[in-house]
Amino acid sequence: MTDISRPKSLFDKLWERHIVVPETDESPAVLYIDLHLVHEVTSPQAFAVLNQRGLKVRRPDRIVATMDHSTPTLPANENGEYPYANEQAKNQVETLIKNAADHDIELFNMGDPRRGIVHVIGPELGATQPGKTIVCGDSHTSTHGAFGALAFGIGTTEVGHVLATQCILQRKPKSMRITFEGSLPSGVGAKDMALAFIAQIGADGGQGYAVEFAGEAVRDLSMEGRMTLCNMSIEGGARSGMVAPDEKTFEFLKGRDFAPKGADWDAAVEDWKSLATDEEASFDREVVVDASKIRPMITYGVSPDAAGAVDGTTPEPKTEPQLHASEYMKFGAGRPFSEVEVNRVFIGSCTNSRISDLREAAMVMRGRKVSDGVIALVVPGSEAVKRAAEAENLHKIFIEAGAEWREPGCSMCLGMNGDQGQPGDLVVSTSNRNFIGRQGKGVRTVLASPATAAASAIEGRIADPRSYLSDQKESA
Numbered sequence: 001m002t003d004i005s006r007p008k009s010l011f012d013k014l015w016e017r018h019i020v021v022p023e024t025d026e027s028p029a030v031l032y033i034d035l036h037l038v039h040e041v042t043s044p045q046a047f048a049v050l051n052q053r054g055l056k057v058r059r060p061d062r063i064v065a066t067m068d069h070s071t072p073t074l075p076a077n078e079n080g081e082y083p084y085a086n087e088q089a090k091n092q093v094e095t096l097i098k099n100a101a102d103h104d105i106e107l108f109n110m111g112d113p114r115r116g117i118v119h120v121i122g123p124e125l126g127a128t129q130p131g132k133t134i135v136c137g138d139s140h141t142s143t144h145g146a147f148g149a150l151a152f153g154i155g156t157t158e159v160g161h162v163l164a165t166q167c168i169l170q171r172k173p174k175s176m177r178i179t180f181e182g183s184l185p186s187g188v189g190a191k192d193m194a195l196a197f198i199a200q201i202g203a204d205g206g207q208g209y210a211v212e213f214a215g216e217a218v219r220d221l222s223m224e225g226r227m228t229l230c231n232m233s234i235e236g237g238a239r240s241g242m243v244a245p246d247e248k249t250f251e252f253l254k255g256r257d258f259a260p261k262g263a264d265w266d267a268a269v270e271d272w273k274s275l276a277t278d279e280e281a282s283f284d285r286e287v288v289v290d291a292s293k294i295r296p297m298i299t300y301g302v303s304p305d306a307a308g309a310v311d312g313t314t315p316e317p318k319t320e321p322q323l324h325a326s327e328y329m330k331f332g333a334g335r336p337f338s339e340v341e342v343n344r345v346f347i348g349s350c351t352n353s354r355i356s357d358l359r360e361a362a363m364v365m366r367g368r369k370v371s372d373g374v375i376a377l378v379v380p381g382s383e384a385v386k387r388a389a390e391a392e393n394l395h396k397i398f399i400e401a402g403a404e405w406r407e408p409g410c411s412m413c414l415g416m417n418g419d420q421g422q423p424g425d426l427v428v429s430t431s432n433r434n435f436i437g438r439q440g441k442g443v444r445t446v447l448a449s450p451a452t453a454a455a456s457a458i459e460g461r462i463a464d465p466r467s468y469l470s471d472q473k474e475s476a
C-alpha cells in the first residue's frame with residue numbers, strides 16, 4: 001500500500017509502484033522491471049547462465065534487443081558481409097542473434113531499419129515511457145529517465161536475474177534534486193549543463209543518489225536535451241537521472257510504435273501527469289546550478305568533472321591525480337583552451353547522436369571546411385536518425401565539409417568496433433567519458449557539445465561555438 005498523505009517525489013512514486021517485496025534491514029527490495037534493454041556486449045554470459053540452468057526468459061515481450069557497441073560503422077560489402085573489427089565483435093553479434101531467436105526476443109539486428117544505440121532507439125520506438133522501470137546491462141541507461149522513468153544500468157549477473165524473473169534486487173538510493181535556476185544563455189545547451197553540474201558536484205558527487213533534474217532551464221530543454229542531461233547523470237556518480245514528464249514528453253511519444261494507442265493513450269497520459277514531484281516533497285540533498293552563468297563547456301582532464309568554460313584557461317593541477325591527468329593531456333597550465341590543437345573530432349554516442357545534435361553540428365559546419373589534418377567522424381545514433389538526417393541533407397553538409405558520414409552505432413565513444421584514434425591524438429568528442437585510453441591507446445579525449453565539436457573541427461583547435469551559432473542566426 002502506498003501512503004497517500006505524504007508528499008512524494010517522482011522517484012518515490014516510481015519506486016513505490018514497482019515494489020514486489022519491500023526492502024528490510026536484511027534484504028533489498030524486489031522491484032518489478034517494465035522494460036529490459038539488451039545489447040550484444042553484456043548479454044552473452046547472462047544467456048549462457050540461463051541456458052546452463054535450463055531457465056526460460058520470463059517475459060520476452062518486455063525486452064528490446066539491439067546491436068550497437070561492436071558493430072562496424074562502415075557498410076557491408078556486396079555479399080552482405082560486415083567489416084567487423086575482430087572475431088570477438090563478430091561473435092558478440094552472432095551470439096545475440098542466436099540468443100534472441102532461441103528465447104523469442106525481438107531483435108533489431110544488422111540491416112534492420114529500427115537498429116541503433118540502445119539508448120537512442122528505446123525512446124525513438126516509444127518503448128521508453130513515463131512511469132516505467134527500465135534496466136539494461138549498460139551504465140548510460142540513465143538516459144531513459146528523461147521521460148520520467150526510473151532507469152538504471154545493471155551488471156551482467158543482474159541481466160540474468162531480469163531475464164529469468166523480470167525482477168531485480170535493489171536497495172532504495174537516496175534522492176537528490178538538481179535545480180537549474182534561470183535560463184541558458186544562447187549558444188549553450190544540454191551538454192554544457194551536464195558538464196557544468198558534474199564540475200560543480202564532482203564525478204562522485206551523485207554517488208548513492210537517484211537524481212531529479214528540475215528548474216526552468218530543464219523544462220525549457222527539448223526531449224533530446226533532457227536525454228543528454230540524464231545520460232550524463234551517471235558521470236556525476238548518480239545511479240539514475242530523471243525529469244518529470246510533461247506535455248513535451250507526451251508530444252514526443254505520441255504515435256510511436258510502442259506507445260499506447262487510442263483510449264489507452266489517453267489513460268496513460270492521465271496517469272503520467274500524476275508522476276510529477278509533489279510540491280512539498282523533500283530530497284536527501286538539494287543542489288542549485290545557476291543556468292544563466294553556464295558557458296559552452298569542455299573537459300581538460302581524464303574525468304568528466306575536469307570541465308571548464310571553453311573560453312577559459314587550463315587550471316594549475318593541485319592534487320596528485322590532477323597532476324597525472326595534466327601530464328597525460330599535455331595542455332600545459334594557464335594556457336587558453338583555444339590554443340589547444342585538435343586532430344580528431346567525433347560527433348556521435350548515446351549522449352549526442354540524435355537528429356537535433358546533428359542539426360546543431362551541421363549549423364556550424366554548413367559551407368565551411370574541416371581544418372587540414374583533422375579527421376572528423378559523424379555517426380548517427382540509429383538507422384532512424386540516419387534517415388532523418390539524410391532527408392534533410394545534413395549528411396551532404398558534413399561530407400562537403402570533409403567529415404565522414406558513417407553507419408549508426410557506438411563507434412568512437414568506446415572504440416569497441418575498431419573506430420579508434422592513434423596514440424597522442426586529441427579528440428574533441430560529443431560522448432560522455434574522457435577516461436584514459438577509452439578512444440584508443442594514448443588518445444586524449446575532450447568532451448564537448450556537438451556545436452563545440454563541430455567548431456573545433458573547423459578551426460583545428462578547441463573552439464568556442466558561439467560565434468558560429470550567432471552567424472547563422474543573423475543570416476537566417
Ligand SMILES: CC(C)[C@H](C(=O)O)[C@@H](O)C(=O)O
Nearest residue numbers: 041042069137138139140414
Ligand atoms: C559496454 C558497456 C558495459 C559500457 C557501459 O556500461 O557503459 C559502455 O556502454 C560504455 O559506455 O562504457
Ligand code: SF4
Nearest residue numbers: 140349350410413414
Ligand atoms: S554510445 Fe558510448 S556510452 Fe553510449 S552505450 Fe555506446 S559505448 Fe556506452
